[in-house]
Amino acid sequence: MRGFVLTILLFLAGAGAMAQETAPVDSTPDTNALVPVPLVKFETENYFLTKAFYPDYRADEHEIWQDIFDVEKKAAPLLALWQIWGDSILRDIEIYSGIPWKEPGIKIHLMKYLPVPGLYEPLAIPIIGIKQGLVIEAPASGYHQLLVLIQYLAGRNLLQVEYPSDTLAAVSNHPLLDQGPYRFDVMAVAVALSAARRIIPEDSLVQITSSAVWKRQFPGWGIYKNYFRDKWVLSPSTPLLQYLQNEPYNSTLVAMTAPPDESSPEKSDSGTASQSLPASSSVGGRLGFFAERQRGGIYRVTAIDSTKLAYSCGLRLGDQIRSVNGLAAGTFSALIGDIIDRLSGDGAYLEISRAGEIKGILIQAH
Secondary structure (H helix, E strand, O other): OHHHHHHHHHHHHHHHHHHHHHOOOOOOOOOOOOOOOOEEEEEOOOHHHHHHHOOOOOOOHHHHHHHHHHHHHHHHHHHHHHHHHHHHHHHHHHHHHOOOOOOOEEEEEEEEEEOOOOEEOOEEEEEEEEEEOOEEEOOOOHHHHHHHHHHHHHHHHHHHHHOOOOOOOOOOOOHHHOOOOOOHHHHHHHHHHHHHOOOOOHHHHHHHHHOHHHHHHOOOHHHHHHHOOOOOOOOOOOOHHHHHHHOOOOOHHHHHOOOOOOOOOEEOOOOOEEOOOOOOOOOOOOOOEEEEEOHHHOEEEEEEOOOOHHHHOOOOOOOEEEEEOOEOOOOHHHHHHHHHHHOOOOOEEEEEEEOOEEEEEEEOOO
16 A cells, blocks of 8 residues: 555656646636635445446455556556646636536546446546457546546536526526537537646647547547537637527537437538447446436436347337336436346336337346
């Protein structure tokens, strides 16, 4: 443990030197230094959250602690940068979004593995790898990793519109804040890139966002480049909130960002349509699906494996899960956990919305 603490201190010193030498110099006085921001806690003990994504995951106490040590060691550079820039990042996110933080605290789960590049709720990013089935892809590192974290924090900030507020009521149901790669993710990235420029050099941002990995992990990049980057230029005087307030719900821009359904072509990097790919055979653990939270506790299925249980029981891409056995889920991990817990009995009854119709699906073990 003493060795790990020493490692952290060395990384802190190194990160401080790197920040002084390579980060953009911002001579603008920080007039928002006293603006309250959420207290961030990094969580590395994530056994039960890991099981929500990988139901077959098993580990004894020694293996659990080894996983924690590996994650903390690998995350040390990121934690060192956060120690220096964390509060500034949170303030800049609020400045460029125009949406005040309502949460007093945020827990960031630093996961050994995740099947996706990150999550907004619970807020989580993979540190060791993006693992789908037997395939493990190295996660982002360095400035790229920091940008990913800023993106998911920006998305978490956008979720503050769900808290009661007269000033945010006009945008709380805006279609551009519907979770998914072509709307919500695009809004989060717009805020993240603006907030990141104080810390990450411009040439590094260009290199990151031009990479094949970035484009593959962020399907909405073409939409952002073609319709938002040069038109929605965020600043402290014109934050994202102002653009959202001025954008009609039925505008052409909203129509262009509509998520494709299962039978529709997907949007490519150029912002035009391309043929959708078959679902990965490694999506979503035992149940075989992922879903993103939308307003009102509804979860929209964004990826599904046609060889696994949920699909065979009738769940489809684009379905909106309203409840499980009559109860709304607070988080995606709670949703998955509730379904799995009920498989040993009569199964889980999902009330879903599909193409405007309310349907029922029974998930039962075969």
